[in-house]
Amino acid sequence: MRFLIFSDGTGGAPSSTSLEMLTKARGLGECEVFFVGAGSDDAWAALGAHGASTVHHLDPGDALPAAAAAAALEGLAGEFDAVLFGLGYTDRDVAGRLAARIDRPVISNAVDFDASGSFSVVNEILGGTTQVVTTYTADSPHLVVVRPKSFVAEPGDEDAPDVVAVDPPDVGAAGSATVMERHTEEATGPKLEEAAIIVSGGRGLGEPEKFEMMNELAGLLGAAVGATRAIVDAGWVPYSYQVGQTGKTVRPAVYIACGISGAMQHLVGMKDSDTIIAINKDEEAPIFGVADLGVVGDVHDVVPKLIEALKSRSR
């Protein structure tokens, strides 16, 4: 099997999902990377260590890269059996455009893939309760969009990769969207994706002011703060807090869900946490189906008491 793995490097470093996919794919065959971003020696070293023999590097500058990246991939993808993408924004933009360009299906939300027989992809539906195995009847390259944290990234003892510069092809109007400004919304405390503990709030908190409890609890635990799509959409907290299908996928040691009912869209983003603690008034809430400890109660009673208990321990 020959794999081409897409890596979004707009943040500087290769996307973490690309390193996870490399770790899995290098055991199944040969791996090259298509990297979009400014790039650096550190980025090449990381990709090489995780199994990339060659890095194809496209620097899009301030262009929104999807259309040009898809056009550049069109010529390259035919040399590979499978092209793997993460679920990141640019990943999805390029995967969709490439699929249409080369007329190949893309299977999205994959949590695993297998090359022992015909290449197949596993994805989860119905909030992660059901797995579907899909094979491709179309010719290769097979396109896959893989969920983050499906595999654990581990560097091997691989050599530094060859780096090949790719000129962005001119794709006319389709490639003319341009990034005018970049804004970073800094969250305080540990990053959601890296935190050992996450305290997450949902609609059950009742009103935006009550979200302050989440910050206080997180502060005491050294935890990151997450949120459901419902309260992000309602404007209580920035989008960067969102855990779930459209937000971040997290796997902390402990996930504390406060006033979260457990919509499928949220569950897929957090159900693989080691320990899940849920506090919710509704005894029937789906979140209790994945919780190691489910507290049926009012977050406005339980959380302040928990905060007091943690404070008295640290005294």
Place this chain on the structure above:
Amino acid sequence: MNIAVCVKQIPDPATPYTLDPDTHFVVRPDDQVLDDTDRYGIEMGLQLAEQTEGTVTVVSMGPEGTMQGIRTALAMGADKAVLVSDPALRGSGALVTARVLAKAIEREGVDLVIAGTESTDGYTGVVPQMLAELLGMPSLTFARKVEVTDGKVRIERQTANGYDVVEGPTPAVVAVTAGVVEPRYPTFKGIMQAKSKPVDQPSLADLGLDATQVGAAGSGQDITEVRPAPEREAGRKVKDEGEAHLEIVKVLEQAKVL
């Protein structure tokens, strides 16, 4: 400005869907509703059309059913609808869906295409980008704010750590997130008017497609197995009678994070 808004009628999320054990197709009840996340795209389209004295056409692919979802979109204020509904489309993947939508949109001649980021039932999350490629347009995706001025569209595009301001020429495809605008509720007058608004239902042949290019056969993928996911066992449930926080402390201690 003439705007196409892509929408999807989905099984009511309140009635969980299943997969047919033989065909692996999604078993859909007849009473399909408008995907809730499509309300944001419709609202965005209506606001931009109002600013520019334009029109909004909702474009959809899927079984005809009761057309409840299409009627909801029209009741919100869309001018007309195009629904491509052919039994041969059953089992179509994302790329076939995008191709059908692109053909339907080409017939309309539009300045802007708006779609949701992903549907609530299938969530492949790549249809807007495919659509843009097929239409030869830029794709401005993950938009949490959209403005149109002088033949240009400007969005705030969500990123992992914030947002970028992105600008491109029209015609363009814009994929919006839920939360981009506050969707309006259909008024009684809107609901009454929706009943007489035109719903065009072109056949596959009208779109220049034949049955071999669509449906499960034209989608290039085959579901070989459906199985339960390794189950996470639900743990203990305790009712809070004033002391449940102590149970939480105990679990935190067991997890060695305190």
